[in-house]
Amino acid sequence: MKPISSAEFILNEDGSIYHLHLRPEGLADLVLTVGDPQRVALISRYFDEIDTQTSKREFVTHTGRLGNRRITVISTGIGTDNIDIVVNELDALCNIDPETRLPRAEKKQLTFLRVGTSGGLQPHLEPGTVLVSAYGVGLDNLMQFYDYQNNLEELELYDSLMAFFSETGPLPVNPYVFSADHSLLASFAPSLPRGITLTCPGFYGPQGRQLRGPLVMGEAAILNMQHFTHKDLFISNFEMETSALFGLSSLLGHKALSCNVLLANRTKGTFSEDPAKEVDILVKKVLEEISAGRI
Template sequence: MKDKLTDANFPRTADNRVYHLGLRPGEIANRIVTVGSPSRALTIATHFDEEPKKFRLVSERGFQTITGRYKGVPVSVISIGMGAPNMDFFVREARESIAGDMVIVRLGSCGSLNYTSAPVGTVVVPKACVSITRNVDFDFGSSSDEHIEEKAYRISRPVSDDLQLHQLIVSSLENARAPGDQSKIVGDLVNASADSFYSSQGRLTSFPDHNAHLVEELLQQIDNLGTLEMETHHLYHLAKCWNNRPNQAFTNPNLDHTGPPLTTGPVRPVTLASSTSGVTSDNAAIPAAIIDSKIHVSAAQIVFAARTSADRDFITPERVQAIEEWGGKGVLEALIAYHVPSERLHPEKGSAWSMQNV
């Protein structure tokens, strides 16, 4: 941390950069692709327009944001790493940095629990998600859980994605799929997001996790369950929370973004070879979230592993690269096709996607 932070409730620097993403208003667009892998973000950014030059920032906490335009529409891609906590950092801090509506699509990886419907290489657009969390009050030191009433793992109710965005992603992926590529696009399955790559996903390690039958129980309890990963439920959950919040005229101290001119932030902005980081947004001090703004979300998940097949197949690096290439383009097509009224977009003046200096 290189700059003084203010407000322990929602830390910011003097020039309004948020704590973990390192961004300030004008550096992240309303339409966003979120990924886990930094290299996947770079792959997606290759589809961006040549002008304006791409803005890229890597924060001290490892979040990478690339902002530009795709077919003339402002877009951002951000790599956040893994798990619900990192998804939480991203959604909350991006929300406080963007005026108007947000449209977010996660392009990530997952494991398949139904290798006939979703074999390795399938791209699944989950219509809903549940959360699986490890019950820390459970007696994991017990030799058996047969006589313990409390469950070792908790399963949440399902939460759905945005139906219109869901349909756009499915159709855009179908259109973007490379000629000859046999990858399936599946849009009728439910996803489960776990709080661990291991215990809460039924993987067996040397730890006494009491999870030997977890996958079997999940398939019995959750209709149309098809995939397992670690992030998508929290994205869907936060969008639902935001969109269903009381519509009250209140003053949120986080939205008072007045402050002195740009100084050195808590990060050193890193730019792509073809880009400039000279973002001098006049909007760095504007209120970020309008009262009736919405967050529209969905996801596309590449099946990396067949968890329930006899062979426990795993995807090859070459196939991952190929699907990321056309899958990233398909997700971008869906994002720009999703209509957001101009009055519900972040102002362009002084932003990373401004065409004024082109």
């Protein structure tokens, strides 16, 4: 096998991976991803100890321990393009030998858990609701650049979505579908609601928010999505990272789950009165599940 070139597997002079400025010893098997760099410290302040702190651009990383569990929390910034960087570079840290530039024979599996904020679509999901994504539906094009294979349940959801949109009006893009890791979905906070998460390539137009620019798919089309159902699931929320996290994790042999607190209810036009408080409740819930050994 030919070594991966230095133009593709890029390391800094200190041996850290290019964008994240992180070395292999600073990476735990359990990785919590957040969008906001400031949220990293809001999580790591609950750790019993912190052994690694790095930052470069929007990518801030703290690694430490909560009880006997070693955890990395890293900010991805906003969007699936940044998820592409974070997941690929973390995978490279543990699965590519920096000396030979060859993939390691024995692959290491990471567990990714997104700890994020989101906008809710269903009327009964009020701001402050914490929910878990059973599926991520990508309205971006990131995974179209990868040679992936969906499983049967993902293909069934894709077909259901296409049938729904053929009746209500076509999407401006061809979506892709990936599921959360089944074992994580079964064990993590089973009392929390599950839903289908739409991952959008923007906050305004792609989510039907119109300020001054005319839209192809406006708020009415977005709100109509609340009527889609697949088996016992509905489209629950919009955000900007989950589908790529699920897709790349599946492609590279990792596990992934996404847990979001809803700050807005699009159908009612309401927004959380205290977003910081809602985020802290989410963080504590996630850490509680980790401490209980459910992830």
